[in-house]
Amino acid sequence: MLITGATLADGRGRDVRIGDDGRIDAVAEGLDADAGEQVIEARGRHLLPGAVDVHVHFREPGGSHKETWASGSRSAAAGGVTTVVDQPNTSPPTVDGDAFDEKAALAAESLVDYGINGGVTADWDPESLFDRPLFALGEVFLADSTGDMGIDADLFADALDEATARGVPVTVHAEDATLFDERALDGDLGGIGTAATADAWSAYRTADAEVAAVERALAAAAERDARVHITHTSTPEAVDAVVEAREEGADGEGTDDPRVTCEVTPHHLYLSRERARSLGTFGRMNPPLRSEERREALFARLAAGDVDVVATDHAPHAVDEKRRGLVDAPSGVPGVETLYPLLLESVRTGELSLERVRDVVAANPAAAFGLDRKGRVAEGYDADLVLVDTTDPREIEAAALHSACAWTPFEGLRGVFPELTLVRGEVVYERDPATGAASFGEPVGRNVRDA
Ligand SMILES: NC(=O)N[C@@H](CC(=O)O)C(=O)O
Numbered sequence: 001m002l003i004t005g006a007t008l009a010d011g012r013g014r015d016v017r018i019g020d021d022g023r024i025d026a027v028a029e030g031l032d033a034d035a036g037e038q039v040i041e042a043r044g045r046h047l048l049p050g051a052v053d054v055h056v057h058f059r060e061p062g063g064s065h066k067e068t069w070a071s072g073s074r075s076a077a078a079g080g081v082t083t084v085v086d087q088p089n090t091s092p093p094t095v096d097g098d099a100f101d102e103k104a105a106l107a108a109e110s111l112v113d114y115g116i117n118g119g120v121t122a123d124w125d126p127e128s129l130f131d132r133p134l135f136a137l138g139e140v141f142l143a144d145s146t147g148d149m150g151i152d153a154d155l156f157a158d159a160l161d162e163a164t165a166r167g168v169p170v171t172v173h174a175e176d177a178t179l180f181d182e183r184a185l186d187g188d189l190g191g192i193g194t195a196a197t198a199d200a201w202s203a204y205r206t207a208d209a210e211v212a213a214v215e216r217a218l219a220a221a222a223e224r225d226a227r228v229h230i231t232h233t234s235t236p237e238a239v240d241a242v243v244e245a246r247e248e249g250a251d252g253e254g255t256d257d258p259r260v261t262c263e264v265t266p267h268h269l270y271l272s273r274e275r276a277r278s279l280g281t282f283g284r285m286n287p288p289l290r291s292e293e294r295r296e297a298l299f300a301r302l303a304a305g306d307v308d309v310v311a312t313d314h315a316p317h318a319v320d321e322k323r324r325g326l327v328d329a330p331s332g333v334p335g336v337e338t339l340y341p342l343l344l345e346s347v348r349t350g351e352l353s354l355e356r357v358r359d360v361v362a363a364n365p366a367a368a369f370g371l372d373r374k375g376r377v378a379e380g381y382d383a384d385l386v387l388v389d390t391t392d393p394r395e396i397e398a399a400a401l402h403s404a405c406a407w408t409p410f411e412g413l414r415g416v417f418p419e420l421t422l423v424r425g426e427v428v429y430e431r432d433p434a435t436g437a438a439s440f441g442e443p444v445g446r447n448v449r450d451a
């Protein structure tokens with residue numbers, strides 16, 4: 001296959017040839033089609049690396065009414081995400097070899113490539129779990145979230161030791177429940193139709209609780225020389241703590257320590273407590289939405305290059321579950337399909353450079369987790385590619401998205417959506433820009449640690 005006349009993220013015009021092995025054969029000017037070669041004419045559009053979303057919850061096994069590997073991966077493909085990493089808080093939780101195998105069998109339905117993380121509970125079985133092709137250990141929950149997998153400091157220390165001994169990275173959900181503010185949940189928050197919104201959740205799960213837990217996790221990791229990735233940092237203070245740890249661990253010659261990384265979600269970049277009020281219980285997630293001031297400071301750190309990875313924490317729940325009242329509604333929002341679109345809209349409006357976006361969604365997550373064939377449009381890399389008209393935004397509406405949960409916290413914001421998504425050279429998603437009609441390919445997804 002030959003893609004002709006595309007513009008790369010750095011502005012260069014190039015033709016890209018994809019080999020029969022699904023890898024990029026050549027990135028050059030003036031390539032001519034061979035006899036019988038399929039040609040995609042890409043003039044006027046950008047060709048970007050498919051996003052590597054290292055944080056999704058596709059809910060199988062155990063939560064198929066919220067999302068399945070089929071529906072979640074369709075949503076990913078339609079958003080230009082070509083690799084996803086599934087988290088362990090499923091039912092059963094992915095804490096031993098059998099649970100890993102059960103999930104791996106279901107993941108065969110995935111349209112996009114995937115990794116499967118292992119989790120930690122009091123019942124975990126490190127021997128059988130690490131025997132499987134794990135993507136990473138985590139997210140390790142330092143406080144309860146969906147699935148109630150919160151663990152204490154001793155078990156966290158054990159988990160770091162077990163993973164580090166085997167060279168496996170550890171991803172951490174860092175909140176300290178002892179610093180939550182119980183008073184925020186006083187009063188009648190339970191019933192449908194009460195005035196309670198996710199703003200109370202934001203007051204409850206405090207910013208201090210996140211920052212303290214991040215500092216504790218970084219200290220525990222430094223003691224052991226562990227490779228640690230802090231998931232969904234929602235405060236600028238937590239990002240700064242990660243940047244500081246990275247600089248401290250450096251070799252004294254200005255080289256950052258690559259063993260300490262963090263990720264930020266689109267919801268913490270584009271939504272704040274101001275929006276929480278109109279989102280009602282649909283704006284409840286962990287960690288919660290923060291003040292508009294903190295949101296802006298977080299966005300500034302992304303633009304400045306302090307944030308390593310943007311990942312979605314795609315956490316779909318059914319509409320009727322989210323309507324149960326603030327205390328009983330589950331935490332989490334979907335987002336895998338709107339990751340690239342929201343960031344590309346920020347490129348269009350001049351708030352971010354296209355190269356920054358490419359790096360935080362593709363090149364950086366691939367490098368941070370050792371995926372040496374993912375995340376770049378370059379010779380030898382997997383042809384995981386996205387074609388997009390970066391001048392053509394549309395309004396985000398749940399009805400046009402593909403997650404089984406059928407709602408989005410970003411309703412009404414603008415996004416720049418892909419026209420075409422390839423996974424190792426196979427078309428997994430195609431949208432007719434004129435009619436909007438979408439079509440999907442076959443489930444070609446593979447475990448990226450099996451390759
Ligand atoms: N973020 C959330 O609020 N929810 C996630 C779990 C998690 O990442 O904490 C979920 O699985 O629903």
Ligand SMILES: [Zn+2]
Pocket residue numbers: 139145173231232286287
């Ligand atoms: Zn989490």
Ligand SMILES: [Zn+2]
Pocket residue numbers: 055057087139313315
């Ligand atoms: Zn999560």
